[in-house]
Amino acid sequence: MTIAIIIIILSWFFYRRHIPVQGVREIDLQSLTKEDVAIVDTRDFQSSSRNSINQAFCMPLSYLKRHYHEIPEKDVIIVAEDRIEKNLSARILKGRGIQVIGYVLMNNESWLN
Structure with a gap:
């Protein structure tokens, strides 16, 4: 029984971090x-101050749960450092009713200022 609970917890942890969020595509x-x-x-x-993006709302992942209401009521594009940060951010925002339509990973620097 204990092993089953541990496996379920580890599976949930893996899912939240590594499985892409459905409907969120690279933009x-x-x-x-x-x-x-x-x-x-x-x-x-x-990271965001070194390579800033005009008109972006700088809200680190750790602040999303507390300050998501400051995001305008528009479709959202997430700028993230890596895929794990992108997946966690998208799940937090979608869980709060915000429509996330896409993401941009930091390693694609062609669009930076």
């Missing part, structure tokens, strides 16, 4: 107009 920011989406930068403050 090219240059193809979008800034008015139709809200860009939420979930990288930590050091």
Whole structure:
């Protein structure tokens, strides 16, 4: 019984971090107009200040649960450092009723200022 509970907990942990969120696809920011989406930068403050994105809401992953209500009521694109951060951010926002339509990973630097 104890082993089954441990396996369930580990499976849930793996799922939340590593399995992509359905309906959230990689997006090219240059193809979008800034008015139709809200860009939420979930990288930590050091990373987002080094490579800032105009008109992005800088809200690190650790702040999302407390400050998600500050995000405008638009479709959201997540800017993340890696896939785990992207998956966790998308799950938090979708769980709070925010429509996440896509993501951009930090390693794609062609769209940065």
